[in-house]
Amino acid sequence: MGEASNPFEDAKKQLRDTQKILGFSEEDYELLATPRREVAVAIPVKRDNGTVEVLRGYRVQHNWSRGPGKGGIRYAKSVNLDEVRALAMLMTWKCALLNLPYGGAKGGIAFDPAEYSKGEIERITRRYVSEILPVIGPEVDIPAPDMGTDGQTMAWFMDTYSQAVGYTAPGVVTGKPVSLGGSLGRAESTSLGVFLMTRAALNRAGVDDITKATVAVQGFGKVGRDAALFMYEAGMKVVAISDVFGAIYNAEGINVKALGEHVDATGKVVDFPGAEPLDAAKLLLLDVDAVVPAAVESVLTGANAGDVKAKVVVEGANGPTTPEGDALLKAKGVMVVPDILANSGGVLVSYYEWVQSRDNFFWDLDRVRTAQEKSMMAVWGDVAAFADKHGVSLREAAWAMAVERVLDAHKMRGLYP
Numbered sequence: 249m250g251e252a253s254n255p256f257e258d259a260k261k262q263l264r265d266t267q268k269i270l271g272f273s274e275e276d277y278e279l280l281a282t283p284r285r286e287v288a289v290a291i292p293v294k295r296d297n298g299t300v301e302v303l304r305g306y307r308v309q310h311n312w313s314r315g316p317g318k319g320g321i322r323y324a325k326s327v328n329l330d331e332v333r334a335l336a337m338l339m340t341w342k343c344a345l346l347n348l349p350y351g352g353a354k355g356g357i358a359f360d361p362a363e364y365s366k367g368e369i370e371r372i373t374r375r376y377v378s379e380i381l382p383v384i385g386p387e388v389d390i391p392a393p394d395m396g397t398d399g400q401t402m403a404w405f406m407d408t409y410s411q412a413v414g415y416t417a418p419g420v421v422t423g424k425p426v427s428l429g430g431s432l433g434r435a436e437s438t439s440l441g442v443f444l445m446t447r448a449a450l451n452r453a454g455v456d457d458i459t460k461a462t463v464a465v466q467g468f469g470k471v472g473r474d475a476a477l478f479m480y481e482a483g484m485k486v487v488a489i490s491d492v493f494g495a496i497y498n499a500e501g502i503n504v505k506a507l508g509e510h511v512d513a514t515g516k517v518v519d520f521p522g523a524e525p526l527d528a529a530k531l532l533l534l535d536v537d538a539v540v541p542a543a544v545e546s547v548l549t550g551a552n553a554g555d556v557k558a559k560v561v562v563e564g565a566n567g568p569t570t571p572e573g574d575a576l577l578k579a580k581g582v583m584v585v586p587d588i589l590a591n592s593g594g595v596l597v598s599y600y601e602w603v604q605s606r607d608n609f610f611w612d613l614d615r616v617r618t619a620q621e622k623s624m625m626a627v628w629g630d631v632a633a634f635a636d637k638h639g640v641s642l643r644e645a646a647w648a649m650a651v652e653r654v655l656d657a658h659k660m661r662g663l664y665p
Contacts, residue, residue, distance in 0.1 A: 255334035255545065261571055263337075266647045269640065276655055283333055284351075285309040289379035291357060293372045296365050303372060307355040307380045309389055310336035313657040316387055317353030318343055318595060320394025320423075321401065323369075327356035335394075335566060339595070341650035342588040344657075346627055348599045351654075353389050355380070361396045370404050377408040384409065386419035386606070392598050393423040395470075399435070403428055419605040422598035431601035433616035434594075439474030440617065441593020441624055442564040445585045446479065446538050448628045453559040453583055455537055459483035462501075462536040464558070466490050467543030468517050471564045471591065473508065475542055480504035488531050489517055490543075495531050496523035533557060541568035542591075548573040556582055563587035578641055586643035588650065589631060596620055 260281050267277050291303040306329055309317040319339040322332075332354045340352025357376055361369050383389060393402055402421045406428065409420045418429035426432060433440075447458055455461050461484050465476045468491040476486050485501035493516040496502065502523050510520045518525065532539050532548060535557040541547050542564025548556065550572030561577060562585045563569060569577065569584065577584055597620055604610050611619075635645035 254330055255567060256330040256337075258567065258571055259334040259337045262643075262647060263651065265644065266651045269638070269644060269648045270652055270655075272651075272655060279658065280311070280651060280655065281337075283308050283310045283336060284312055285383060286329065286333070287380055287383055288329065289376070291372055291375050291379060293368060293375060295368060303357055303359050305355070305357040305376045305379065306332045307353065307383060307389070307391075308332045308336040309351065309353045309383065311340040311351040311654060313654055313661060314344060314351055315349035316351065316385075317389035318348070318350035318392070318598065319353040319355070320392045321397050321405070322354070322356035322394040323359060323361045323396030323401075324356065325358060325360045327358040332356050338566060338588055340654060341647060342592050342595055344653040345588055345631075345646055345650040346592055346596055346599075346623065347653070348595065350390075350595075350599070353391075354394075355391055356394070369401070373401055373404045374408045377405050378412070381409065381412055384420065386417060386602075390419065390598075390602060391421050392594070393470075398470075399423060399425040399430065402430075419602055422601040422605075424601070429601075429605045429610075431597055431604055431616060432611065432613040433620070434597045434601055436474040436478075437597035437616075437620060438471050438564075438591050438594035440478055440620060441596070442471060442475040442540060442542060442562060442590055443478035443482065444593070444621060444624050445590045445628065446475075446484075446540060446560070446562045447482070448625065449560045449562060449583055449585050450538055452632060453537070455559070459485075461485065461538065462487050463538045463540060464488040464531050464534045464536045465564075466531050466539070466541045466547065467565065468507075468511060469543065472540070472542035473511075475540060475564055476502075476504045477508065487536060488526055488534055489523075490526070490528045490531050491517045492543075494518040495526040495528040496520050497526035497534075498523040538562060540564050544568070546570050548577065550576065553577050554580065556580065559583060560585070563590045566591065574643065584641065584643055586646050589627065589642070589646050592627075593620055593624060596623060 287307045289305045336354035343350040402424045410416045424430035488497045538560040539558040540562045545567035548569040553573035553576040
């Protein structure tokens with residue numbers, strides 16, 4: 249969708265923009281722009297019909313200055329090395345912004361899991377783990393779910409790693425089922441963070457009573473569905489929602505709980521009796537208080553961002569706004585809550601899960617959610633204050649704060665001869 253942009257080049261351009269704010273050297277730019285380790289592997293898999301197919305898998309560890317790698321595993325046809333590099337870099341900044349003791353990493357396999365059986369996906373996952381095993385571990389690099397993966401994938405991941413090392417190692421991944429040492433609140437943590445940041449941004453934009461706020465949510469999957477539900481339960485008016493099959497609209501607000509039941513029964517948001525059809529391309533351009541792109545990357549572009557009418561854009565997805573789109577939004581005065589802040593709830597609660605796995609001491613849901621809200625609202629306050637002090641956007645502020653922390657950690661550690 250939009251410009252045929254290279255996600256890694258986009259991420260490096262954003263780093264260049266941050267360099268102008270912070271004034272660090274060209275040598276420091278090269279150090280921050282270059283992933284520390286990249287692994288590309290072949291994954292032969294026997295299909296259920298007896299044929300053998302070879303898939304391509306990747307794991308990129310962008311930076312280790314603040315701690316072990318942390319980042320998701322994505323299963324999608326679109327997966328390629330540059331996409332994984334970009335997402336790994338974003339994870340570095342996201343972890344630093346939240347002050348987590350991690351560096352950024354990301355991984356993926358180029359295939360569509362919808363075209364494979366559960367048994368085939370298990371075999372693919374286990375072979376992938378065995379191929380990247382030398383570069384992962386609870387103190388080295390801790391994967392998590394992302395697009396196309398879930399708790400079951402992480403269970404296979406943990407089991408394969410545990411079989412190889414000879415003992416159960418729950419800390420090798422996060423996003424595990426609770427029965428295997430996963431954390432309560434992890435499944436909906438990204439969505440809760442998107443809701444918290446939407447509420448905070450609306451308040452900053454002058455909408456003091458969020459029950460009067462109108463919101464459009466693009467995506468009704470892992471992030472968008474629960475984000476929309478949190479908004480609905482808080483009294484916000486969610487007037488439009490879309491998924492890969494289409495979009496729906498109700499000016500009086502959609503009953504998100506009822507929509508969830510409809511999607512569970514039919515698999516899609518379209519034909520929901522409590523709303524009318526909407527052209528999916530128009531959802532991001534509706535005259536609402538907040539727009540939440542929570543599906544895929546590069547949906548707000550040079551072609552459509554100039555037509556955005558919302559006061560606030562909250563990036564539930566990774567990289568939903570291209571640099572061209574971002575420039576148009578900034579020129580229009582649209583407040584953009586960047587992805588490294590807006591959707592950081594997932595990695596924050598992944599950190600809580602990792603701590604629980606290492607301690608074998610588990611938190612109740614109230615402790616998880618209270619800690620998440622306290623941490624994310626503190627970071628929001630810091631980013632907003634930086635933006636106001638330096639006269640920059642929230643994205644520029646978040647990136648500058650995060651990059652500076654990574655650079656400081658690197659300089660303190662120095663170069664190993």
